[in-house]
Amino acid sequence: MVPYYPLNDEELSKICEIALNRIRKKLVEQYKASFDYDQEFIDYVVNKNNDPTTGARGIEQIINRSLMPRLAEQCIMLLSEGKEINSVSVKCIDGNDFEVNIAS
Numbered sequence: 295m296v297p298y299y300p301l302n303d304e305e306l307s308k309i310c311e312i313a314l315n316r317i318r319k320k321l322v323e324q325y326k327a328s329f330d331y332d333q334e335f336i337d338y339v340v341n342k343n344n345d346p347t348t349g350a351r352g353i354e355q356i357i358n359r360s361l362m363p364r365l366a367e368q369c370i371m372l373l374s375e376g377k378e379i380n381s382v383s384v385k386c387i388d389g390n391d392f393e394v395n396i397a398s
Contacts, residue, residue, distance in 0.1 A: 300346035309350045310336045313357050317365075325369075325379040334386035341389075364394045372398050 301309070314336075318329035342360075343352040361384065369379055377398035386392045 301349050303340050306340045306343060306350070306353055307336050309353050310339045310357070313354055317357075317361075321379070321382055327379045328381040329383075330381070331384040332386060334389065335384050335392050338386045338389060338392055361392070361394070365396075368394055368396050372396060 314329075314331055321327045321329045339353060339356050342356050345352055348355070365382065372379055379396055379398060381397045383395045383397075384392055385395070
């Protein structure tokens with residue numbers, strides 16, 4: 295039997311960074327766009343993961359259900375207007391929400 299130990303905030307932060315770096319890689323490959331985020335956004339994601347039994351899966355779900363829809367919506371809007379995607383930044387707002395900014 296292997297005991298289960300919940301991940302701490304530092305480990306969850308590293309997992310969050312790995313997930314965000316996968317998004318960075320896709321943006322670079324697809325659009326040659328930069329992708330930046332602040333530490334506060336990482337803290338926001340880690341703090342939203344309030345169920346210790348989900349671990350890394352919870353981090354992925356938060357990113358997939360909150361960041362990715364906003365990012366996709368803005369990218370589609372810009373592309374439909376014939377604009378390029380040059381850079382993407384994600385910043386936390388007051389620890390309660392975040393914003394996605396895309397420069398074309």
